[in-house]
Amino acid sequence: MSNDRIDDDKPHLIELPSPFTLEPGTVRLIEPAEGFADEQLDRLREGTLGRPFMIDYGRTRNLFFTITAVQSAMHLDDPNALVAAYTRKMMAFLLFMPAPRHVLMIGLGGGSLAKFCYRPSNCVPAPRGSS
Numbered sequence: 315m316s317n318d319r320i321d322d323d324k325p326h327l328i329e330l331p332s333p334f335t336l337e338p339g340t341v342r343l344i345e346p347a348e349g350f351a352d353e354q355l356d357r358l359r360e361g362t363l364g365r366p367f368m369i370d371y372g373r374t375r376n377l378f379f380t381i382t383a384v385q386s387a388m389h390l391d392d393p394n395a396l397v398a399a400y401t402r403k404m405m406a407f408l409l410f411m412p413a414p415r416h417v418l419m420i421g422l423g424g425g426s427l428a429k430f431c432y433r434p435s436n437c438v439p440a441p442r443g444s445s
Contacts, residue, residue: 332369333359334381339371377424386424394433401426 328345332338333355341358343350343365357363361380369376370390374397377386387397396402404427408414417431 330355332371334369337369337371337376337378337381339369341367341369343367386426388424388426388429394429396426396430398426401430405430 325344325346328341328343328350330341330350332341345354354363358367358381361382363380366377366379366385369378373390375388375390376384379385384398389395389397396405419427419431422428
């Protein structure tokens with residue numbers, strides 16, 4: 315028996331063409347091993363799927379909980395960039411304090427702010443001993 319076998323009990327990444335006129339592209343979501351049934355596709359279209367999914371369109375990936383609102387967005391070629399206007403506004407304090415020692419984030423959302431701050435060139439900690 316080989317150790318290279320695929321474990322069919324693990325979830326799989328499902329990719330399918332977007333069923334949404336206003337959000338074209340490729341839908342990506344994690345599904346159980348048994349796959350994605352027609353009933354689940356109907357629930358996705360209706361907004362009652364009950365779990366997050368992504369839609370890739372061009373060079374952008376958007377995270378949705380329902381199709382009514384984008385929860386988070388990122389450029390595939392620059393995943394640390396802040397795509398959504400509200401995330402750029404939230405980081406505007408860097409204009410006044412470009413090297414904060416600490417940044418407090420409550421909640422994660424799609425992780426855009428955490429990725430942005432983790433990148434050293436974006437939120438560089440102030441040298442020790444400075445205020």
